[in-house]
Amino acid sequence: MKILIIGGGMGGTILANNLARRLQGEIKAGKARITMLSASERHMYQPGLLYVAVGSMSTDELYRDQKSLLEHSIEFHVDPVTEFQLDNNRVKSQSGKTYGYDILVIATGSRMAPETIPGLAENSETFYTEETAVSMVKALRAFQGGKVVITVGVPHKCPMAPLEIAFMLNDYFKDRGIRDKVQLHYTYPIGRVHSLENVAKWAAPEFDRLGITYETFFNIKEVDGATKTLKSEEGTEVQYDLLISIPAHRGMEVVEKSGLGQNGWIPTNRTNLNMEGRDNVFVLGDTTDIPISKAGSTAHFEAETLGENIASIVKLGIPVRQYDGKVFCFIEAGKERATYAMFNYTTPPDPKAPSKAIHWFKLAYNKLYWTSARGLL
Amino acid sequence: MVEKRIIDARGSFCPGPLMELIAGLKMMQVGDEAEVLSTDKGSANDIPEWVKKVGHAHLGTREEGNVWHVTVRKMK
Numbered sequence: 298m299k300i301l302i303i304g305g306g307m308g309g310t311i312l313a314n315n316l317a318r319r320l321q322g323e324i325k326a327g328k329a330r331i332t333m334l335s336a337s338e339r340h341m342y343q344p345g346l347l348y349v350a351v352g353s354m355s356t357d358e359l360y361r362d363q364k365s366l367l368e369h370s371i372e373f374h375v376d377p378v379t380e381f382q383l384d385n386n387r388v389k390s391q392s393g394k395t396y397g398y399d400i401l402v403i404a405t406g407s408r409m410a411p412e413t414i415p416g417l418a419e420n421s422e423t424f425y426t427e428e429t430a431v432s433m434v435k436a437l438r439a440f441q442g443g444k445v446v447i448t449v450g451v452p453h454k455c456p457m458a459p460l461e462i463a464f465m466l467n468d469y470f471k472d473r474g475i476r477d478k479v480q481l482h483y484t485y486p487i488g489r490v491h492s493l494e495n496v497a498k499w500a501a502p503e504f505d506r507l508g509i510t511y512e513t514f515f516n517i518k519e520v521d522g523a524t525k526t527l528k529s530e531e532g533t534e535v536q537y538d539l540l541i542s543i544p545a546h547r548g549m550e551v552v553e554k555s556g557l558g559q560n561g562w563i564p565t566n567r568t569n570l571n572m573e574g575r576d577n578v579f580v581l582g583d584t585t586d587i588p589i590s591k592a593g594s595t596a597h598f599e600a601e602t603l604g605e606n607i608a609s610i611v612k613l614g615i616p617v618r619q620y621d622g623k624v625f626c627f628i629e630a631g632k633e634r635a636t637y638a639m640f641n642y643t644t645p646p647d648p649k650a651p652s653k654a655i656h657w658f659k660l661a662y663n664k665l666y667w668t669s670a671r672g673l674l
Numbered sequence: 675m676v677e678k679r680i681i682d683a684r685g686s687f688c689p690g691p692l693m694e695l696i697a698g699l700k701m702m703q704v705g706d707e708a709e710v711l712s713t714d715k716g717s718a719n720d721i722p723e724w725v726k727k728v729g730h731a732h733l734g735t736r737e738e739g740n741v742w743h744v745t746v747r748k749m750k
Contacts, residue, residue: 413700452697456688488720492690514727516696531727545700559701567685588686588694622685642685 298329298611301396303378303388304404305335305363307343307670308582308596312402314672315604317368320611324370329611331370332398334390336377340366341427342666343454344593347461347629350424350433351469354663359427366670378405381555383578400577400607403563404600405552407454407583407591411544414450416520421542424462425454436539437469442478443538448517448527450545451486454583454591457628457638459483459543460491460500464631466541467507481508482535484515484527496628496638496648503630517542546591548584562586567642568619570603579603587622589642594625597669604672627659635659677706684713684741691717692724695746699730702748707733710744718742 300316302309313333323329340363348354364373380389387397409425411418422433445466449459463483470476483490483504489497490504490511504511516530520540527535547553548561557563557572564573565585572578581603582596589595599620606616622642629635630651637655638646668674681698683691691712698708710721721744722732733745 451693451700452689486696487690487692488723492688492693494716514724516728532729545697588681588683588689588691590688624688638688640687645687 298323298400299398300329300331300400300402300607300611301388301398302331302333302402302404304402304406304581304584305333305337305340305373306404306406306582306596307593308406308600309333309335309402309404310340310363310366310670311597311600311672312404312581312604312607313371314366314368314670315600316607317370318672319604319608321370323611330372332372332374332396333367334374334376334378334388334396335363336375338363338375340670342663343425344666345663346424346427346430347455347458347465348663349427349430350422350462351437351465352434356427356431361667361670366667368672378551380551381557383555383557383572383575386577398577400579400610402579402581402603402607403552403557403572403584404581404596405549405584407546407548407561409454409544410547411450411542413545413547414517414519416522417450417517417542417544420520420522420525421448421540421544423542423544425544433541437466440479440539442475444480444482444536445539445541446527446535446537447481447483447541447543448515449485449543450517452546452591453543454546455626456492456590456592457496457626459485460496461629462541462543463504463509464507464629467509468631480510482537483509483511484529484535485511485513486516488513493638493640493646493648495646499636499648499650507631546583552584558586567622569606569616570599570620579607589622590624590626592624592626594623598623598625627655627662629656629659633657677703679706679708681708681710683717684711686712687714690714691744692720695721695744696724699746699748704748704750706748708746708748710742710746712742712744713740715742717744721746
């Protein structure tokens, strides 16, 4: 049984390691083989970018060698896919090779797409790549006061990022002794400050307490860099001196080009995680069109479900588990405090008051992540 | 020809039905319709509120077995 995993991010890596352990006997006996194709020889801890953007983590802390994270039995190639040929059970790659499979897992993730909003890429700072996070920390360092506006596109990776960056910027300017010279203004696409109602109920009074102003029902339409004006689809305008954006995201181009899903999101069964209409193609993490958070924990919990199911398909011919929509997100709340939101398809989150203990656990998780990617935590 | 898209946001707490609609509309043409399926009764209010604010058309809302179906036409 040939299992081909496309993508070496969190979901793909956890799944590959999980499967390599579950199928140890089958791999040794030559009855199963796991191959991973990735676009990079390095694995990035993406949540670390938020810390890089405010100068509290260095860029070299973001990376590990991808091969070092994988079980030895996994065949790993840096050879990104250029075309999915699902009717023939194969993919074509950048090197010109063709890889066949019995089971395919697509875990190619998502990318920010600021270019979809006129003026956004040129006139805002963001933190979804190493390059942009470094640019942002430099821009913050040079900033001496004025109005900082946070704006949020839909859909975006990491649902807590808008709140977290607001709280972290509040601390950042406080630590620099210029908080009184900075107006922090937060905008959000729907009628409250976060999509999760209970999180919004907690966050809005925190904003009030910290002097962070906010405006809801604000969907970015365009940015006029000459007049430093941000315009919304709802017809309102906001002036800024420094614009911080959480841009809308899209799936990977190769997914779209191969006709697997509009904007790169693949129609995916929400409990079995197979691509709609394909029993031997599974989808993980940001790449799915499932209406849940595009977050590392989503990919993690989906990977655990899929690991059990694909191993069971190899051993018994049937899957044994269903994904219940579980997501767990830390929320950095500033002043060395954090909380978390945990929910699934049927149970909403009930975040507790932020504490220092959760913040320190989050910082520990920033290191423990590598154990998690290896499938040990 | 008007395309009708079902946005199945049942069980979605985050990003939630309205955010799913906002993302879905970006992939649709002006004149197309979206029917949002939501298990959050709040959708019956917050989707029409946003739709009115932004200038799309709310075509109707109905409840069927604890699922709210909110239909919207993309106007711009």
